[in-house]
Amino acid sequence: MHMRKKKWARPELAACPWVIDVPEKLRGHWRQAFANPEAPFWLELGCGKGVATAAMIADNPGVNVLAIDISPDVLGDARRNIAALCGENPGNALLARANIEQLSGILSSEDEVNRIYIRFCNPWPRRGHKKRRLTHPRQLMQYRALLPVGGELCFKTDDEGLFRDSLTYFEISGFEPVWLTEDLHTDHPPIPNYISEHERRFVAAGIPIRAGIWRKTSAIITKDFTRWELDEDRPKS
Numbered sequence: 001m002h003m004r005k006k007k008w009a010r011p012e013l014a015a016c017p018w019v020i021d022v023p024e025k026l027r028g029h030w031r032q033a034f035a036n037p038e039a040p041f042w043l044e045l046g047c048g049k050g051v052a053t054a055a056m057i058a059d060n061p062g063v064n065v066l067a068i069d070i071s072p073d074v075l076g077d078a079r080r081n082i083a084a085l086c087g088e089n090p091g092n093a094l095l096a097r098a099n100i101e102q103l104s105g106i107l108s109s110e111d112e113v114n115r116i117y118i119r120f121c122n123p124w125p126r127r128g129h130k131k132r133r134l135t136h137p138r139q140l141m142q143y144r145a146l147l148p149v150g151g152e153l154c155f156k157t158d159d160e161g162l163f164r165d166s167l168t169y170f171e172i173s174g175f176e177p178v179w180l181t182e183d184l185h186t187d188h189p190p191i192p193n194y195i196s197e198h199e200r201r202f203v204a205a206g207i208p209i210r211a212g213i214w215r216k217t218s219a220i221i222t223k224d225f226t227r228w229e230l231d232e233d234r235p236k237s
């Protein structure tokens with residue numbers, strides 16, 4: 001879906017002290033950028049317009065949240081949504097524009113992320129594009145480097161194919177499931193479910209939401225994923 005350019009978004013982001021312009025500069029020092037550096041640190045990847053992000057930040061004033069998206073237009077909405085719920089100076093929220101495929105240039109293991117959220121990332125269903133999925137092992141290896149053993153990753157999607165593939169991606173990348181559902185809205189998740197703008201639409205259309213919580217294990221992972229015969233690694237027939 002093409003997003004119309006919002007003229008107001010870039011100036012508002014530039015004027016906001018909790019929108020980080022050059023996130024690479026804070027690599028290894030993210031905790032110090034929040035009012036309380038000792039608080040747990042959660043990361044949201046692909047926050048979009050930040051409807052769920054804002055609700056989560058408002059509900060967890062004792063947790064620091066960094067939300068990342070590549071699009072300044074949606075980040076403009078996310079900034080407004082967070083400010084509307086948490087005020088113009090929320091000490092526990094930061095936004096950054098960045099490409100998550102290059103996450104390791106922005107965060108390091110010294111940042112000690114406790115939990116990562118991925119809500120409705122792009123499904124990239126075509127074989128040649130699957131490597132761009134935010135749950136692809138290539139990405140999960142980057143997330144592993146930021147999380148301690150036991151650190152959590154919460155993922156949900158409307159896309160059955162992405163969910164099925166992601167179960168394998170998590171397994172081969174050293175993440176164990178601690179809770180899984182094929183229908184988030186009829187099950188009872190063990191942690192609050194913050195509903196995002198995409199989720200609202202899918203639920204209204206009667207589409208079940210698949211979701212899970214995984215924990216990083218201490219497994220030693222080789223980067224040779226080809227032996228797992230991921231669909232995208234098979235030669236074309």
Ligand SMILES: C[S@@+](CC[C@H](N)C(=O)[O-])C[C@H]1O[C@@H](n2cnc3c(N)ncnc32)[C@H](O)[C@@H]1O
Nearest residue numbers: 046047048069070071099100119120196197198
């Ligand atoms: C389908 S939307 C979901 C937005 C929101 N999480 C929700 O649930 O409504 C996916 C979001 O991920 C962002 N995104 C996709 N690939 C990205 C990347 N490589 N780096 C940063 N953001 C990305 C897009 O700009 C978009 O806002």
